Amino acid sequence: MSVAETLAAVRPRSSRAVAFLVFAIAIALIAATPFLPNYYIRVIDSLLIYILLGIGLNIVIGYTGLLDLGFVAFYAVGAYSYALLASPQLGLHLPFLLILLVAACLGAITGILLGIPVLRLRGDYLAIVTLGFGEIVRIIINNLDWLTGGPKGIARLDKASILGIQIARPVDFFWLLLVVVLLAGLVAWRLERSILGKAWAAIREDQDAARGIGINTTNAKLAAFATSATIGSIAGAIFGASQRFVSPESFTLQESVLIVLMIVVGGIGNILGIVAGAAILILLPEVLREFAEWRILFLGLLMIFLIIVRPAGIVPRSFGPDKLIRRLIGK
Amino acid sequence: MLGNLIQQTVNALTIGSIYALIALGYTMVYGVLRMINFAHGEMFMLGAYVAFLVLSVLVGDVGMAGAIALTVAFLVAIFLVGFIGVGIERVAYKPLRNSTRLAPMLSSLGVSLSLVTGIQILAGPQPVAFPSFFPVVRYEVMGGTITSMQIGILVAAFVLMFGLYFLVNRSRIGIIVRAVSESRPTAQLLGINVNGAISMVFFVGPLLGAAGGILYASYYGIMSPSMGAVIGLKAFTAAILGGIGSIPGAMLGAFILAFVEVGGTALLPIVTHGVLGTEYRDVLTFAILILVLLVRPAGILGEAVSEESIVYKREF
Numbered sequence: 001m002s003v004a005e006t007l008a009a010v011r012p013r014s015s016r017a018v019a020f021l022v023f024a025i026a027i028a029l030i031a032a033t034p035f036l037p038n039y040y041i042r043v044i045d046s047l048l049i050y051i052l053l054g055i056g057l058n059i060v061i062g063y064t065g066l067l068d069l070g071f072v073a074f075y076a077v078g079a080y081s082y083a084l085l086a087s088p089q090l091g092l093h094l095p096f097l098l099i100l101l102v103a104a105c106l107g108a109i110t111g112i113l114l115g116i117p118v119l120r121l122r123g124d125y126l127a128i129v130t131l132g133f134g135e136i137v138r139i140i141i142n143n144l145d146w147l148t149g150g151p152k153g154i155a156r157l158d159k160a161s162i163l164g165i166q167i168a169r170p171v172d173f174f175w176l177l178l179v180v181v182l183l184a185g186l187v188a189w190r191l192e193r194s195i196l197g198k199a200w201a202a203i204r205e206d207q208d209a210a211r212g213i214g215i216n217t218t219n220a221k222l223a224a225f226a227t228s229a230t231i232g233s234i235a236g237a238i239f240g241a242s243q244r245f246v247s248p249e250s251f252t253l254q255e256s257v258l259i260v261l262m263i264v265v266g267g268i269g270n271i272l273g274i275v276a277g278a279a280i281l282i283l284l285p286e287v288l289r290e291f292a293e294w295r296i297l298f299l300g301l302l303m304i305f306l307i308i309v310r311p312a313g314i315v316p317r318s319f320g321p322d323k324l325i326r327r328l329i330g331k
Numbered sequence: 332m333l334g335n336l337i338q339q340t341v342n343a344l345t346i347g348s349i350y351a352l353i354a355l356g357y358t359m360v361y362g363v364l365r366m367i368n369f370a371h372g373e374m375f376m377l378g379a380y381v382a383f384l385v386l387s388v389l390v391g392d393v394g395m396a397g398a399i400a401l402t403v404a405f406l407v408a409i410f411l412v413g414f415i416g417v418g419i420e421r422v423a424y425k426p427l428r429n430s431t432r433l434a435p436m437l438s439s440l441g442v443s444l445s446l447v448t449g450i451q452i453l454a455g456p457q458p459v460a461f462p463s464f465f466p467v468v469r470y471e472v473m474g475g476t477i478t479s480m481q482i483g484i485l486v487a488a489f490v491l492m493f494g495l496y497f498l499v500n501r502s503r504i505g506i507i508v509r510a511v512s513e514s515r516p517t518a519q520l521l522g523i524n525v526n527g528a529i530s531m532v533f534f535v536g537p538l539l540g541a542a543g544g545i546l547y548a549s550y551y552g553i554m555s556p557s558m559g560a561v562i563g564l565k566a567f568t569a570a571i572l573g574g575i576g577s578i579p580g581a582m583l584g585a586f587i588l589a590f591v592e593v594g595g596t597a598l599l600p601i602v603t604h605g606v607l608g609t610e611y612r613d614v615l616t617f618a619i620l621i622l623v624l625l626v627r628p629a630g631i632l633g634e635a636v637s638e639e640s641i642v643y644k645r646e647f
Binding site: 067117120121122123124125127128129131132133135136139140142143253257260261264265268293294296297299300301302303304307308311312 | 361365367422423426427430431432433434437438440441442443444445446448449451452456564567568571575608610611613614617618620621624625628629630
């Protein structure tokens with residue numbers, strides 16, 4: 001039985017205890033992370049990056065109901081923004097925050113560029129076109145040797161620093177990512193509750209009816225693509241800064257699919273679900289490291305099992321962060 | 332020049348017919364279930380591996396040899412993969428039939444991951460040399476070279492495609508499958524065995540895909556656990572290009588895609604004066620796909636039906 005079901009089944013007082021427990025565990029984990037060995041902190045960093053990507057993609061898939069299989073393109077745009085603007089490749093060494101801003105803008109622009117051709121398409125056709133877009137971006141990066149270094153990628157990226165504080169160790173990135181993930185989560189969650197979010201929900205449920213009641217579906221969809229791409233691109237820039245190396249290998253179709261899976265296994269349209277999905281799909285392979293390829297087989301079978309047992313995800317859409325908070329403060 | 336043209340045309344037809352065999356599986360499953368079966372590329376891969384296994388058993392343990400062994404291995408392998416396809420549908424997709432549309436698609440991703448890793452564990456992740464299923468004789472036709480292998484692949488693929496055509500258009504099973512594909516609820520109300528029709532589709536699709544896999548592995552002389560992902564994506568693109576759900580569309584899309592690929596490989600460096608090399612072939616493929624979908628959002632032969640008639644359950 002899942003957390004949500006347990007919460008729904010038991011009486012309010014004990015459900016408050018469970019909510020309290022969830023928060024306590026989360027805070028304990030956050031507090032303990034800086035004292036873990038570097039290897040574990042790196043794993044948690046990558047978990048946070050995937051959560052950030054999940055939050056971004058969820059805006060298009062979970063809120064607006066458009067299946068985007070090329071999300072990794074925006075991740076690549078962000079990572080290569082950092083790689084080109086802070087490395088010897090072009091001889092540019094811009095500050096980290098400025099690059100984040102550039103990456104966010106570039107992400108939004110690519111998001112809109114992708115959004116325009118796919119506006120007319122629906123469902124599965126949209127999925128394949130976004131997939132094609134992701135592949136096009138990857139192939140171009142792979143072959144534009146003079147700019148991106150081709151398959152070899154770009155190495156020796158600058159160490160990032162924010163206002164004079166250097167961000168280089170895994171712990172530094174842990175704090176940075178934690179702040180960014182919390183911010184992005186807050187923005188996405190509030191957006192879902194905003195009038196724009198309600199327009200997205202209307203498009204998701206019935207596009208024709210949404211248009212019928214006067215929602216500008218074109219603008220709402222473009223806004224979804226742009227917001228989602230911005231978050232993806234920011235995640236990419238941080239990823240580039242933390243690895244200090246980028247190559248096209250990190251931006252394959254499998255990455256896009258992994259992020260989609262994370263969202264669906266965890267709970268589509270729900271930020272808590274994304275955290276749960278990311279925890280399973282990113283942490284499990286690390287925990288089961290000693291079993292080599294058997295863990296991937298296990299992961300595949302687990303995916304089938306989870307989707308069959310809980311088609312709406314581990315944490316369903318109805319159990320959002322607001323429910324958890326309300327439980328905690330006892331309303 | 333003419334010889335080169337003939338040779339490239341035959342190359343494109345060979346690759347196109349293999350793509351078509353796989354694209355048919357995507358399109359048929361989509362036709363009845365409105366589901367993108369991401370595990371279908373793995374049927375292609377399984378076809379090659381199962382055929383290899385059956386062949387080694389036939390040659391090593393039974394002592395069969397030559398053309399008979401190859402034919403038997405081919406037939407046994409495609410039917411085995413057909414049954415595997417039916418089994419996978421029962422276990423991984425059937426419980427999700429009344430769920431959201433995204434659920435079975437992601438379940439198929441899980442199946443795909445499990446099958447690729449399973450084969451990697453059993454047979455190793457490295458590519459394996461694959462025996463040729465056809466004798467290799469080279470023919471010179473007006474200056475171009477055509478191999479007997481290409482002719483064999485074309486004949487085998489066309490026999491299978493005509494078989495499918497008769498099954499779908501001229502048989503009782505075909506009528507049932509088409510009825511379910513038209514409208515599952517109506518077919519059910521008319522007393523048609525919907526589960527039977529779906530099982531049929533999940534038998535025929537993987538069977539054709541496996542045949543494609545054997546022909547492909549035979550053509551290039553190599554098989555690897557990851558071959559399904561690459562070629563499956565191409566075939567899926569072909570199915571979408573032709574209009575997913577349409578059987579003639581899948582074949583048309585596959586041949587268009589093959590001609591774009593072969594033509595792109597030959598012409599891209601010449602037309603762009605070496606700015607874009609052959610490595611941009613896939614970019615060209617996807618660019619053409621996107622352009623076609625901009626003009627015809629439901630693919631070349633796809634029916635431009637209104638959303639209400641396609642979607643009888645929520646997208647996500």
